[in-house]
Amino acid sequence: MLSADLxxxxxxxxxxxxxxxxxxxxxxAGPERASAIEAEIWQTYGLDRAILVLDMSGFSRMTRRFGxxxxxxxxxxxxxxxxxxxxxxxxxxxxYEADNLFATFAEPGQAVKCAAAIAxxxxxxxxxxxxxxxxxxxxGLSWGKILHVPDHDFFGNAVNIASKLxxxxxxxxxxxxxxxxxxHLPSPMGGLRFEPLEFSVSGLSLSAWRLVRSAKQG
Numbered sequence: 001m002l003s004a005d006l007x008x009x010x011x012x013x014x015x016x017x018x019x020x021x022x023x024x025x026x027x028x029a030g031p032e033r034a035s036a037i038e039a040e041i042w043q044t045y046g047l048d049r050a051i052l053v054l055d056m057s058g059f060s061r062m063t064r065r066f067g068x069x070x071x072x073x074x075x076x077x078x079x080x081x082x083x084x085x086x087x088x089x090x091x092x093x094x095x096y097e098a099d100n101l102f103a104t105f106a107e108p109g110q111a112v113k114c115a116a117a118i119a120x121x122x123x124x125x126x127x128x129x130x131x132x133x134x135x136x137x138x139x140g141l142s143w144g145k146i147l148h149v150p151d152h153d154f155f156g157n158a159v160n161i162a163s164k165l166x167x168x169x170x171x172x173x174x175x176x177x178x179x180x181x182x183x184h185l186p187s188p189m190g191g192l193r194f195e196p197l198e199f200s201v202s203g204l205s206l207s208a209w210r211l212v213r214s215a216k217q218g
Contacts, residue, residue, distance in 0.1 A: 015150065015152045019149055022044075025037050046145055046148075047147075048146075049106065050105040050110075050141060051104060051141065051144075052111050052140075053101070053139070054138070055166050055170075056099035056100075057136040057138060057171075058172075074135055078099065078137070081135075088117075090105065090106065090107065090110050091111065095152070102154070104146070108143055108181050108184040108185050108186075111181070112175075116213065137173070138170035140163065141165070142162035142180065144156060164206075165177070168201075176208050177208060194209040194212060196208075
């Protein structure tokens with residue numbers, strides 16, 4: 001997944017500037033120099049992290065019926081609700097983009113617990129709001145080595161997989177995790193249960209797990 005501003009010429013002294021300079025050098029270099037630049041990129045920006053991607057459901061339907069301001073207000077409420085929860089579980093919000101949350105966690109178990117807490121929080125708050133103000137979220141989680149520019153963006157296969165799970169494959173109130181993150185989870189996981197799933201995406205098989213949630217986990 002590439003940042004929307006990748007390739008812009010007005011980056012100035014932003015944190016992305018050094019990474020983009022290295023990427024440009026890599027693109028122009030011969031094989032030996034390119035390998036050295038790639039190693040420098042991973043040494044500077046590489047991290048093993050759990051990735052959480054949250055997507056709000058019903059954008060087209062809600063905006064068509066109630067207007068964009070109504071939906072933007074819901075997006076802001078999602079942001080104000082999720083930021084402290086991510087931080088409470090020792091995670092870091094990388095960015096909010098449209099109605100998506102992108103976050104990282106050093107501990108896979110904390111990422112899953114945070115996802116469950118977010119889903120529970122919205123499920124509870126929806127009991128006290130009108131239907132047209134209810135927030136429904138889909139969440140995907142993955143684990144892997146990423147390139148992370150603090151306070152700006154991140155890149156990597158784990159980001160792509162978490163995005164695919166959260167934005168395309170998970171339904172409302174559903175939490176899906178990839179097999180790599182599942183294998184990194186501590187045992188036990190405080191009573192949390194998972195069920196295996198298999199997806200076929202663009203001709204590729206993807207093994208994943210669904211977090212089995214009760215109607216109210218509290």
